[in-house]
Amino acid sequence: MKRIVLILFINVAVFAQSDPYQKIKPIPEKLEILPLNTVKPQGWLKDQIRQNLDGFTGHLDELAPDLIVSDDIYVKNRLSKKVKNKDVGAIGAEGDWQVQFLWWNSETQSNWRDGYIRSAILADDKEHLAKIKSYIDKILASQDKDGYLGIYDEELRYKFDNENGELWAKATLLRGLLAWYEYSKDEKVLSAIKRAVDNTMKGYPINASHPFYSKNENVGGLSHGLTFTDVLEDLYRITKKRKYLDYALFLYKDFSENKLNEDAQYAKLMDKNRLLNGHGVHTYEHLRSLASAYQASGNPKLNDAISNFEHKIDMETTATGGPVGDEWIGSRKADATKRGYEYCSLQELMHSYESLMAKTSDAKYGDKIEKLFFNAAQGARHPEQSCIAYLKSDNSYEMTGGLNGDKSDAKQTRYRYSPVHKEAAVCCVPNAGRIAPYFVQYMWMKQGNLLIAGLLGPSEVETQIDGKKVRVEELTNYPYDNSFTFSILSETDFTLKIRKPDWSNGEIMDVDYDENDGFLIVPITAGENKISLAFTAKPETRQDLNGEMYFSYGALVLAHPIKSQTQVTKTYPLDGFADMNVTPENLVVYEYVSSDVLKLGGSRFEVKLVNPQTGKEEPVVLEPVAKTVLRQVTFKR
Ligand SMILES: [Zn+2]
Structure with missing residues (x-):
């Protein structure tokens, strides 16, 4: 009898040790992400956000009114058992395949709005801001008494055994509402977000429900829903309540333990030889959900999973930083001619790297982000017209629908330029409106009395260090020019950290500085300062x-x-x-x-x-x- 007890005890101990989701010691984020609009774009970045507002980002509701205006999916047209079909703007066979994607317009609408809200704020466009304010009022008014915000009626919500968009429709919606809260500081908005998240945590109780259970392992909206961790992390940053991070860990665990055709599941990541195979956008966005689970648990096993994941993503990344997937990664490595990358993947992977940069303060993420944003992402926008490529390859010889002129699939329309891409899906154009604002927000971050330029480019940051005002203007045409002037006005002494790009052959700066871990460290005294810096590059x-x-x-x-x-x-x-x-x-x-x-x-x-x-x-x-x-x-x- 004693022996049996002992064996049982050992088994439990071994299990606990090998449980990758066991909470050990949560790891705080190294860098503080500044609220939206603390960093403002200047120069070409400001121009690009303005062009988007005057173009597809500011007008997508007029370009695709059937998907964005007519289908009031969060308010009047919530999904019920009676809804059997609707126009979701995608080609596909009628029947099950269509019904599965009934949540689709929530992604189109909310991802579009997230980019639109952020762009209007950064451009300080009064007309667009007024339009957004009335949308926010309408969404807040749609919140049920129990806090529910989402796309399902009472009969359906939180009761799925198959594909659904419950968490995904909320994640996309609440990211936009959080952006508006950071800008407006309107407590009503924050309270609505908290109530919606609390309602979700009640609908899917922690460690006592399976939000990622599906009898069909090929899912879309369901696994996109893992990015609900974005909302949880933001709420944690605002409220410092651990329950949000604990819930993020629970979501990653449940996602990993269910039978799903997804790359970011823990066991698949630990198989080092397994190439990425799944739907590209899912895979690249799930990197930051895993990072959030690691932060919440401090479990080194999840950190091992992150490094394996990053290595696998490197295998899928082209010279311009584009993560391939057209739309599936399909266990085939990146290739400049034979593989394309989706605009959605560009935004999602960039955001994942930004999240990792904040968590680790590792300069390598700055290099990855700049490569992707300055090259693959800029190169998939039309340089003169307001339209983008849904899919683009590094070597791009023809843009007539199929990859480099391939005509074998008559329905392939993604390799061409459009401000909507309705024939495929209206996912990439919304994300093309998100990417510049997301780049801008992470250009500057803080750590104690350090102000850190992690991503370089024309910008302006105004924040507080030790309760004192600090303002830095970064004048440059980077990356088209490698010289910078930092104009600083500060009420306090502080330290400026500037990332030294990995390609730099050296630098010339007109003040004293140190170099450490890929950053230039410059002590700044209170008052007015001007610093000139040039990185030396050669072809x-x-x-x-x-x-x-x-x-x-x-x-x-x-x-x-x-x-x-x-x-x-x-x-x-x-x-x-x-x-x-x-x-x-x-x-x-x-x-x-x-x-x-x-x-x-x-x-x-x-x-x-x-x-x-x-x-x-x-x-x-x-x-x-x-x-x-x-x-x-x-x-x-
Ligand atoms: Zn897309």
Whole structure:
């Protein structure tokens, strides 16, 4: 008898030790994320947010009124058992597949609004802000007495055994409401958010329910719902109540323990040889939910899962920082020509890296974020028109629907430019309106009396250190220029930390400084200060994962722009918007030969490459990927 007891005891001990979800010691975030609008965009970043507001971000409700205005999914048209079908703007067979995605318009609406709210705040646009205020009032008025905010009627909510959008519709909605609260400081908004989250925690009680149970393991909205951790983390930052982080840990555990076709489940991450396979957007956004579970538990097993996950994501990342998935990652590695990345994935992975940067203060995330945002993300927007590519590849030879001109799937419309992309899904355009505001918010962070420029670019930050006002203006055209002026007005002494990009060959600064862990450390005395800084860059020749060669200068990945023709394929009742196909005029896919890269001036370069049609070397111009439509980024040897 004694022996049995002992064996049982040992088993329990071993289990506890191997339980990756066991709370050990929560780890505080190293850096303080500043509330929205504390960091303001300047220069080209401000211009881009303004252009988005005047373009697809400011007008998506008019461009897709059926999905955004007519379907009042959070208020009048909540989903009930009676709703069997609705227009969700996606191609697909009728029947089960459609019914599964009835939550879809909540994503379109709320992700769009999140980007719209943040852009209007950062641009301080009174007209848009007034429109947003009346939307906020309407949403708050839709809250049920028990605190429920969401898309399901009483009969359906919290009672699912299959695909559903319960948590996802809330996560997207509440991210926007949190942005509005950070800006307005309106306590009514915060109270509505807290009540909605408390209602969720009651609907799915912690450790006594299974929000991620589904009899079908291929789910969409259900597993997107793991990003409810974004809301929980924000509420924790505001209220300091641990219950929100504990709930985030519970969500990750339940997500991991259910049978789902998802990459970010703990057991799959611990299999180092398993390549990522799932739906790209899910995979990349789940990185930060895992990071939040690690923060909540301090369990080193979850930290091991994060490092495995990051390595797997590196295997899927192209030279420009684009995480592939078209729309599935499909256990195939990144490839400059044969793999595309979705705009949604760009926003979601960037946000995940931002979350990790705040948690760890590791400078490497700054490099990853800048690479993705300055190259892949800028390069998937049309440089002149207000429209984006839903899917884009580094080597982009034709944008007529299929990947590089592939016509095998007549329904593939994602590789072209549109301000809506209704034929596929209205997910990427909303996220293209979120990405610049999310970049801006994380440019500056705090840690005690340190003010940290983690992401570089034209910006302005005004905050308090030790209760005293500090204002820094960062004047630069970075990444198109590598020199900076920091104009500082401060009521107190503090320390300025500036991330030194990984590509930098050195720096010139006109004040005393130290260097530590990828940051330049500059002591600042109270009063007015001005600092000049320039990072030294030279054109670099690099290799991608597949051994193909590419060129970079500073934070910019360079591309050979391909001369092209544009055909408008659809116009909208609203002036200035169109869908467009782009075809090459005379496509030559160049090959690499070792040669010097000449700087022509501005961000233009010249390099010698081999034209395989003639077998001869030719001088070829390179420009930042950000400025291109059709282009060649990598060159085979
Ligand atoms: Zn998308």
